Amino acid sequence: MREKAGLVVFCLIFAVMFGGGGALATAQLVGMISNWTAARSWVAVPAQVLEAELKTEPGRKGKTYEATTRYAYTFGGQTYESSRLGIGPGGDSIGDWQRSQHLALLAALNQGRQVTVWVNPSAPSQAVFNRELRIGQVLFWLPFASLFSLIGLGALWGVWWAIRSRPAGAIPPNPPRISSDERQGLWATFWFVLCWNLLVFPIGAMVLVEHGLWGSHLVVLIFPLIGLALVRWLILKAQNRRRIGRTSLVLAPAQPVCGVPLFAQVEFGKIPQEGEYTLHLLNERIVQGRKHRRTHLLWEQEVRVWAGNGTLTCRFDPPASAQSSAVNGRVLTSWRLNLRWPDGKTSRNFPLTVMPASSQMSEAAAAAHHLPEVKEVDRSEAVAMPASVGVLVPLSDGLRIEYAVGRHRASARAMLTIGVLFCAVAGLLAVRSGSSVMSLLLGLTSLGLLVTGIRSWTTPLRVEATSQFLTVRGITAYKRLNEQWPASSVKQIVPVVEGSSGADHDQRYSYALQAELSSGGKVILGNGISSRAVAEMLAQRIRDALEK
Numbered sequence: 267m268r269e270k271a272g273l274v275v276f277c278l279i280f281a282v283m284f285g286g287g288g289a290l291a292t293a294q295l296v297g298m299i300s301n302w303t304a305a306r307s308w309v310a311v312p313a314q315v316l317e318a319e320l321k322t323e324p325g326r327k328g329k330t331y332e333a334t335t336r337y338a339y340t341f342g343g344q345t346y347e348s349s350r351l352g353i354g355p356g357g358d359s360i361g362d363w364q365r366s367q368h369l370a371l372l373a374a375l376n377q378g379r380q381v382t383v384w385v386n387p388s389a390p391s392q393a394v395f396n397r398e399l400r401i402g403q404v405l406f407w408l409p410f411a412s413l414f415s416l417i418g419l420g421a422l423w424g425v426w427w428a429i430r431s432r433p434a435g436a437i438p439p440n441p442p443r444i445s446s447d448e449r450q451g452l453w454a455t456f457w458f459v460l461c462w463n464l465l466v467f468p469i470g471a472m473v474l475v476e477h478g479l480w481g482s483h484l485v486v487l488i489f490p491l492i493g494l495a496l497v498r499w500l501i502l503k504a505q506n507r508r509r510i511g512r513t514s515l516v517l518a519p520a521q522p523v524c525g526v527p528l529f530a531q532v533e534f535g536k537i538p539q540e541g542e543y544t545l546h547l548l549n550e551r552i553v554q555g556r557k558h559r560r561t562h563l564l565w566e567q568e569v570r571v572w573a574g575n576g577t578l579t580c581r582f583d584p585p586a587s588a589q590s591s592a593v594n595g596r597v598l599t600s601w602r603l604n605l606r607w608p609d610g611k612t613s614r615n616f617p618l619t620v621m622p623a624s625s626q627m628s629e630a631a632a633a634a635h636h637l638p639e640v641k642e643v644d645r646s647e648a649v650a651m652p653a654s655v656g657v658l659v660p661l662s663d664g665l666r667i668e669y670a671v672g673r674h675r676a677s678a679r680a681m682l683t684i685g686v687l688f689c690a691v692a693g694l695l696a697v698r699s700g701s702s703v704m705s706l707l708l709g710l711t712s713l714g715l716l717v718t719g720i721r722s723w724t725t726p727l728r729v730e731a732t733s734q735f736l737t738v739r740g741i742t743a744y745k746r747l748n749e750q751w752p753a754s755s756v757k758q759i760v761p762v763v764e765g766s767s768g769a770d771h772d773q774r775y776s777y778a779l780q781a782e783l784s785s786g787g788k789v790i791l792g793n794g795i796s797s798r799a800v801a802e803m804l805a806q807r808i809r810d811a812l813e814k
Contacts, residue, residue, distance in 0.1 A: 277424035285418025291410035294355060298404065301353040305397035308384040313339035313393070315381055316347070318371035320364070321357065332357025333368035339383055341390040348383070348393040352400070360402045361476035367396060405472035412464045420457075437591045437619050440522075443533075444515040446605075446614035452503055459500050463493040485691050506612060511535025515603060515616045522601075525586030525623040531579045532605055538573050541608025544797065545569045547582045548604060549589060549620075550773065554596040561773050563763055564589055564599075568799045590622035610654065610796070613774075651803070655795055664732030664811035667804065669740075669792050678723040685715030729779075729791050731811035736781065738791060749789070753812045757782045761801030764793050777801035779808070 317336040322329050336349045351367060358364065374381045386392040466489035473486050512535035522528045530545065549565040565588050569580045592599045601618040651658050656669040692708035727740035727747070737750045764778040778793035779801060791808065795801045 273428045274425050277421045277428060281418050281421035281425065283418075284414045284421065288411060288413070288415030288418050291407050291414060295404065295407045295411045298354045298399065298407075302397065302399040304386075305353055305384055305394055308386050308394070308397065310382050311339045311341055311385045311393070312380040313337040313383040313395075315371050315375040318368060318375045320368040323357070330357050330359045331364035331368075333364045333371070335368075335371050335395060337371075337381065337383060337393075337395065339385065339393060341385050341387075344390065346385075346391055346393065348391070350392075350394045352396045352398075353394060354400055354403050358403065358406075360400070360406055360472070363400060363402070371395070402472050402476045405468040405475065408468040409465050413461055416457075416461060416464070437593065440517060440520055440619050442516070442520060444517070444616045444618070446513050446515075446616050448507060448513075448614050452500075452507060455500055455503060459493070459496045462496060463490075466490050466493050485694050488687055488691070509536075510538075510607075510612065513605065513614050517618070522584065522618065522620045523623060524584050524588045524590055524620060526584070528582040528584060529579065530582065530603060531577055533577050537576060538578075539608060540573070543571050543573050543578055543608060544604075544606040544799075545571060545578075545580050545582075546604040546606070546798070547584070547601070548773075549584070549599070549601050551589070552598040552600060554598070561766065563766075563773075563775060566775075566798060568797065570799060584620065586623040588620070591619045610652075652797070652800060655797075655800060656792075658807065661730070661732065661811075663734070663814060664730065665807060666731075667729040667792060667808075669727040669729075669794075678719045681715045681719035682723070685712045685719055688712035688715065727792060729808070731808045733812065733814040736791075736808075736812060738789065751781075751783060751789070755784045756812055757784055759791070759805040759808045759812075761795075761798065761805050764795075779805055781808075 315335065315337050317334070319334045321332040321334060323332075324330075333351055334349065335351055336347060338345060338347045340346070352363075371381070381395065383393045383395050384397045470487050470490040514533045514535075516531045516533065518529040518531075519526070528547070530547075532543075532545070545568070547567045547569075548563065551562045551564055553560045553562070565585065567582050567584070569582065571578045571580050589599045591601055601620045603616040603618060604613055605616070606613045654670055656667055659666040659668060688708050689712035692705045692712060695705035695708065727738075730737040730739075732753065734753055735750050736753060736756050739748050740746075759779060759781050761777045762780045764776045766773045766775045774796070775798075776793065777795040777798060777800075779791040779795070781789040781791050783789065792804070795804070
C-alpha cells in the first residue's frame with residue numbers, strides 16, 4: 267500500500283510539473299498566434315523612435331538578448347506612445363532577431379528618421395513595431411507545448427493505473443483466452459515515435475530557419491532522419507498486425523503448474539501462413555536495478571509445429587524444479603510463450619502465470635488430458651538446418667558446418683549505419699572548424715565501426731568434425747581462426763545462450779555452440795544461432811561425428 271501511495275504521489279508531481287509547463291507553453295504559443303492573426307488587420311502609421319536599447323544577460327549556453335524601445339506616433343489626431351517591439355514574449359537567444367531589430371531602431375534614432383509601426387484602429391493605444399510571426403520562436407515553443415502536455419497526461423494515466431493496479435506481489439491468474447502483448451507494444455511504440463518526432467522535428471526546423479542550409483549545425487538533422495525511420499518502422503508494424511490479425515492462446519490446464527504437462531492451442535484471427543511455426547516457452551527472471559533491468563533465462567523449451575489451418579496445438583513439459591511466477595521486491599519471475607512465424611521475422615508473446623508444483627499435480631494433469639480439442643503433437647521429426655544459419659555438408663568420416671555469412675547482418679547493418687552517421691558528423695565538423703580533436707576522434711570511431719561492420723557482414727566460418735579432429739577455420743569480426751583439436755580431447759558440445767536483444771517482455775536469445783575440452787578450455791564453434799532446437803541439433807551432430 268505504501269509503494270502504491272508513493273507511486274501515486276510521484277505521478278501527481280510529474281503531472282503538475284510537466285502538465286503545468288505544457289499549459290504555460292501552450293498559452294504562450296496560442297497567444298503569439300492569436301496576436302499575429304489580430305495584428306494582420308492593423309494599419310501602418312509613421313512613428314518617431316524615442317529610445318532603443320539592447321539588454322544582454324549571460325547564460326550557460328550563450329547570451330540572451332532583449333531589444334527594448336519606446337516610440338511615439340499619431341493616430342486620429344491624438345499622440346500615443348508604445349514600447350511593444352513584437353507579438354511574442356521578451357528576450358531570447360533564437361537567431362539574431364533581437365539584435366537586428368535593435369540595430370534598425372538605433373539607426374532610426376541616430377538619424378532622426380521615422381519608422382513604420384502597426385496600430386490597432388479599434389484601440390489606437392495598442393501598437394507594435396514588428397507584427398511578423400517568428401517561425402523560429404513558434405518552433406521553439408512547440409515541443410514544450412506538445413511534449414510536456416503529453417507527459418502530464420501520461421502521468422495522470424499513471425495515477426489512474428496505480429490506483430487500479432493489484433497489490434505488490436500479487437500475480438493475476440490466466441484468463442480463459444490469453445491475448446498477445448503485441449497491441450500494448452504497438453501503442454508503446456506509437457507514443458515513443460510521437461514524442462521523439464514532436465521533439466526533434468521542431469528543433470531541426472528551427473536550426474535550419476535560424477542558421478541556414480549549410481554548416482556544422484546540419485548535424486542536428488540526424489535526429490529527424492531517425493524520426494522518419496521510426497515512423498516507417500511503426501507503419502510496417504501496424505501493417506503486419508493488420509495482415510496477421512489477432513492471435514490468442516488457450517491453455518490446458520488453464521492455470522499451468524510446474525511439473526505438469528502443458529498443452530497450448532494458438533488460435534489465429536486470419537488464416538495463417540502455411541509452414542513450420544516455432545513455439546518457445548520461457549521461464550525468466552527480471553531484476554530491476556537502480557539504473558538498468560537485467561533479464562536471466564532460467565528454463566526454456568522449443569517446439570516446432572506445422573500449421574495449415576486456423577489453429578495449432580503443442581505440448582510443453584515444464585519441470586517441477588522450475589520457478590513459478592512470483593514478484594519479490596525488485597525481482598520478477600515470469601513465464602511467456604513466444605510464437606514465431608515461418609518467416610522468422612514475425613513473432614507474438616503471450617504472458618503466462620505458472621503455479622508452483624503441488625500435491626494436486628496429478629489432478630491437473632488428468633484434467634488436461636481429458637480435453638478432447640487439445641492433442642499432443644508428434645515431435646519425432648528432425649529439426650532442419652535453416653539456410654540463414656548455414657549448410658551441413660556430410661563427409662566420409664564426419665561432417666562440415668559452413669556458417670552463412672548473413673547470420674550477423676542485423677548487427678553488421680547497425681554498425682555500418684552508425685559508422686556512416688559518425689563519418690558524416692566528422693566531415694561536417696571538419697568543414698566547419700577545420701581539423702579538430704573531436705572530428706578526428708569521430709572519424710577514427712566511424713572507421714572502426716565500418717571495418718567491423720564489413721567484417722561481420724562477410725564473416726566466413728567453417729567447423730569440421732571427424733572421428734580424429736575438431737577443426738575451426740575462418741574469420742570473425744575481430745580475428746582470424748585456424749585451430750584444431752584431437753577428437754579425444756573434446757569432452758562435450760553444448761549449446762549456450764550467447765546474448766539477447768529486445769525489450770524485457772520480448773527478449774530474443776541467440777545461441778552459440780561451445781566445446782568443453784579435457785584441458786579445461788572452452789571453444790566457441792559458431793554463434794548467431796537464433797533457435798535453441800537448431801543449436802541442440804548441431805551440437806548432437808558434432809558429437810555423433812566426433813564419436814564415430
